[in-house]
Amino acid sequence: AQTVTQSQPEMSVQEAETVTLSCTYDTSESDYYLFWYKQPPSRQMILVIRQEAYKQQNATENRFSVNFQKAAKSFSLKISDSQLGDAAMYFCAYRTSGNTPLVFGKGTRLSVIA
Amino acid sequence: NAGVTQTPKFRVLKTGQSMTLLCAQDMNHEYMYWYRQDPGMGLRLIHYSVGEGTTAKGEVPDGYNVSRLKKQNFLLGLESAAPSQTSVYFCASSSRLISPVYNEQFFGPGTRLTVL
Numbered sequence A: 001a002q003t004v005t006q007s008q009p010e011m012s013v014q015e016a017e018t019v020t021l022s023c024t025y026d027t028s029e030s031d032y033y034l035f036w037y038k039q040p041p042s043r044q045m046i047l048v049i050r051q052e053a054y055k056q057q058n059a060t061e062n063r064f065s066v067n068f069q070k071a072a073k074s075f076s077l078k079i080s081d082s083q084l085g086d087a088a089m090y091f092c093a094y095r096t097s098g099n100t101p102l103v104f105g106k107g108t109r110l111s112v113i114a
Numbered sequence B: 001n002a003g004v005t006q007t008p009k010f011r012v013l014k015t016g017q018s019m020t021l022l023c024a025q026d027m028n029h030e031y032m033y034w035y036r037q038d039p040g041m042g043l044r045l046i047h048y049s050v051g052e053g054t055t056a057k058g059e060v061p062d063g064y065n066v067s068r069l070k071k072q073n074f075l076l077g078l079e080s081a082a083p084s085q086t087s088v089y090f091c092a093s094s095s096r097l098i099s100p101v102y103n104e105q106f107f108g109p110g111t112r113l114t115v116l
Helices: none
Strands: A003-005 A010-014 A019-021 A024-026 A032-039 A046-052 A064-069 A074-079 A088-096 A108-113 B004-007 B010-013 B019-025 B031-038 B042-051 B054-057 B065-067 B073-078 B087-094 B111-115
Touching: A003 A088, A010 A019, A019 A108, A024 A074, A032 A064, A032 A074, A046 A064, A046 A074, A074 A088, B004 B087, B019 B031, B019 B087, B019 B111, B031 B073, B042 B065, B042 B073, B073 B087
Parallel strands: A010 A108, B010 B111
Antiparallel strands: A003 A024, A019 A074, A032 A046, A032 A088, A064 A074, A088 A108, B004 B019, B019 B073, B031 B042, B031 B087, B042 B054, B065 B073, B087 B111
């Protein structure tokens, strides 16, 4: 069974600084997708960024980027120029290339210090 | 478009009571999911459906039943609520098409359920 591990329950970052959230996963599949979701206090799940496993190029979305290391099964999220609105729970998620349900990590709570 | 909606948003039950959570989506999605979120546990899959009239068990199905009588609705039932079912419940939906947007799952706003 696939598993997703987020080893940092809590992180903090100074406003305008950069922070990296870690995620590792375990799978025997060669083709799959990885995601980072943000959950602010409103509880709404918001897709931040996604990565296809066969793509070597790391995905970027404005201030958010990933470091995808397929051989190491690592998928970290980097947030640059952190803003107060980035404070939230962040979940790493995985699914196979078929249309299967997502498997989530336990989350990392990010605090942004003004 | 409303996207994915969930009814109710909050509910308090006593042990042994029953209730049904309703999820509705207006995106014509084939796939629908129910997750529960507990502190320190992330989101865990309860049941899911790949189409009208079909359901399948997820990681934590015990104590829950589901039905998908209409494509746009996915119901989650608790027949005899227990305190261990206190949680936040999320519904999500996605298209069955394999597309460049990776079949993004769209989430509802969640239902906070407390069982006393």
